[in-house]
Amino acid sequence: MRFRYTDIQNHQDPLRPFRRPYLIVRLINGDRHKDVISLVDSGADVCLFHSDIGRMLGIEIEAAPRLAFQGVSGAKEVGTSIASTSS
Template identity: 40%
Template sequence: MRKRFDYRKIPDYTKPSKSWVKRPLLQVTLFNGAKHQVVISLVDSGADVFLFHSSIADRLGIDMKSEKPVSIDGIASGQPIEAYFHTVQLQVQDFPDKIEIQVGFTESDGVDGLLGQVGFFENYKITFERYRGCFWVEDRLS
């Protein structure tokens, strides 16, 4: 399966002269047993791991701090953040299959949802076409 997604316009708080920035945001659903949570996440080819805010762990019934913290650099204004990694299932919007992945949960306010390479880029082919304002997600079986 192959699907096109448009870049989404979001407010750009870093540049007062520019009010909007386009980002490759993708809707995914995280599953932990019978609980699930839909999250709009940034597809980030420069990130290694998946990161989500701690509020998502709470909604999934995950005791985030039951695992040891891992220090992650390069996310929130250059300051290291702590993340706690847990196994969940992830389903991409409009795709039928779920994948099992390790995701980090953090209390950092700079993180909502981040889809990094490990796990995601191994299961899906991602093609960015920023000049067209879109990106493509294709499962490995296509």
């Protein structure tokens, strides 16, 4: 799969922008959908989106099971709604 890369401003060196693979992803729940610009992370096992997007799609965020995710700054427990994907 190929992605177009988008130049993102580098405040430390304006002549050398960061290049990132962004694409538009359509999130669907029932008859509701939302298109969002997303950063591709080909090594990620899951994708996380802001809870406001889930609410727009009619997902009951507060009722979702809580899972722990860890990044470089440590673990953070978040409410989740597991969704399937299709291409």
